[in-house]
Amino acid sequence: MTTDPLRTKASPWPFVGMAGMACVFFLYAASVLFAPWWLVVALLVVWAFLLVVACAWWTPHPRWVPWVPGVALVLWVAVVLSA
Template identity: 65%
Template sequence: MNEPISPWPFVGMAGLACTFFLYAASAVFAPWWVVVLLLVAWVLLLLVACAWWTPHPRRLPYVAVLSVLVWVGAVALLSV
């Protein structure tokens, strides 16, 4: 009949929501153009997550982890 609802898309979207605050808070220490690029990258990851919601629900937490790794990489490059 009906399959149970998978919790993984919700976990991934919650992770993306958390990383949005990391990306936005980067304006405190990063140049404006870096923050704009980070937010564009975040929106692209959000679009991927939305596209994968139904066909690949178990991949969404990995998108959130990728979002954290992108932010950490950008911050690491800024500190060089």
């Protein structure tokens, strides 16, 4: 029995990263309750950029994708504490 190189197991890490991005989105969106509107808009633009990065890394670098929401979380904490 030969192993088909196209039928390899899918890595779970991109799915973990995208679940993290969904969680971080709610933090970014809920910032409207205590942060100025312009700061929330800027945060959501940054989140959208990070989502594009996570999507771009899905196949070539699946183990890097979970780091993207980690960076997003650290960035959110830094921005909220400095505002």
